[in-house]
Amino acid sequence: MSYHAGFVGLIGLPNSGKSTLMNALVGEKVSIVTAKPQTTRRRVIGIVTREDMQAVFVDAPGLVQAKSGLNQFLRDEAHDVITQSDVLIAVLNVDEKSLEHLDEMLKLVRESGKPWIALIHKTDLPLLHRPQILRERLSDSGVQVVQGSAMTEPDSIRESILAAIKPLLPVATAPLYDQELYTLSPTRELCAEIVREKCFETLHQEVPFGLAVRIMRFDEESDALVKIIAEIMVAKENHRPIVIGKGGSVLKKIGTEARKEMEKLLGRKVYLDLNVTSKTNWQKNTGMMKDLGYVVPKA
Numbered sequence: 157m158s159y160h161a162g163f164v165g166l167i168g169l170p171n172s173g174k175s176t177l178m179n180a181l182v183g184e185k186v187s188i189v190t191a192k193p194q195t196t197r198r199r200v201i202g203i204v205t206r207e208d209m210q211a212v213f214v215d216a217p218g219l220v221q222a223k224s225g226l227n228q229f230l231r232d233e234a235h236d237v238i239t240q241s242d243v244l245i246a247v248l249n250v251d252e253k254s255l256e257h258l259d260e261m262l263k264l265v266r267e268s269g270k271p272w273i274a275l276i277h278k279t280d281l282p283l284l285h286r287p288q289i290l291r292e293r294l295s296d297s298g299v300q301v302v303q304g305s306a307m308t309e310p311d312s313i314r315e316s317i318l319a320a321i322k323p324l325l326p327v328a329t330a331p332l333y334d335q336e337l338y339t340l341s342p343t344r345e346l347c348a349e350i351v352r353e354k355c356f357e358t359l360h361q362e363v364p365f366g367l368a369v370r371i372m373r374f375d376e377e378s379d380a381l382v383k384i385i386a387e388i389m390v391a392k393e394n395h396r397p398i399v400i401g402k403g404g405s406v407l408k409k410i411g412t413e414a415r416k417e418m419e420k421l422l423g424r425k426v427y428l429d430l431n432v433t434s435k436t437n438w439q440k441n442t443g444m445m446k447d448l449g450y451v452v453p454k455a
């Protein structure tokens with residue numbers, strides 16, 4: 157039995173369900189998921205180790221066209237994941253409105269020269285003819301096509317994908333990472349992302365897209381309690397009162413939901429303090445972008 161190990165990039169348009177897929181593959185929540193596009197900003201690693209393989213999945217931001225600011229970072233980050241991966245999974249959601257954008261995404265994957273498979277995703281949605289239309293678009297590519305829904309059938313999608321990618325992964329003598337590891341994200345990063353997820357779910361229009369979250373303090377007070385102070389940075393002064401809400405009601409909702417999820421993650425009680433600050437147009441400030449980790453690592 158040959159052993160295979162390598163990096164597998166999840167590539168697709170915004171909202172195609174890449175992060176939901178990542179969580180289904182790993183069996184743990186490592187990537188945040190929301191109904192809004194452009195939720196994932198920095199790549200997230202999720203590791204699946206089996207007796208005969210280790211797949212290091214890389215959840216990338218959705219592919220967008222952009223020439224500046226945060227969107228340019230999202231674009232560059234997704235392109236870099238393509239470059240750094242050994243194998244790609246092109247995620248095509250059946251409810252995607254623009255077939256043209258799907259074709260552009262497929263072109264990018266094909267032109268990378270990497271081995272790849274396609275996933276026709278969200279097949280639980282009642283769009284009966286769409287999977288067939290997408291299959292026809294893929295028919296001359298000669299790649300393996302898997303279909304399913306990470307939301308409603310996580311186990312079967314995981315097994316189909318692992319079986320399809322294994323022969324495409326490089327042959328290896330040993331796993332790349334410790335077999336017990338399932339993500340490389342530090343706990344602080346996971347906590348910051350939880351706050352950002354709750355902001356995305358609670359806030360609307362342009363506000364969530366212009367905010368970033370930093371963990372300012374992470375104090376393990378005891379075996380039973382962690383004290384976390386996080387900063388929610390907004391890009392415009394007038395977004396601050398929106399995030400706080402009347403009498404602090406919006407911030408309280410974000411805080412309560414984030415705290416509950418952090419308690420699940422950490423297995424301890426969490427005391428969470430959220431501060432909202434405005435840093436006008438931080439997305440245009442190279443220093444702040446770097447500070448937040450929104451820079452593409454140099455190869």
Ligand SMILES: Nc1nc2c(ncn2[C@@H]2O[C@H](COP(=O)(O)OP(=O)(O)OP(=O)(O)O)[C@@H](O)[C@H]2O)c(=O)[nH]1
Nearest residue numbers: 170171172173174175176191194195196218306307
């Ligand atoms: N019906 C259905 N919805 C799904 C499925 N997978 C994901 N979704 C929903 O699609 C939306 C986007 O999911 P994400 O996993 O955040 O998508 P993404 O591709 O990571 O999005 P970006 O990070 O913004 O590029 C969320 O509302 C999910 O609940 C699926 O299999 N079926």
Ligand SMILES: [Mg+2]
Nearest residue numbers: 174175195196
């Ligand atoms: Mg995502």
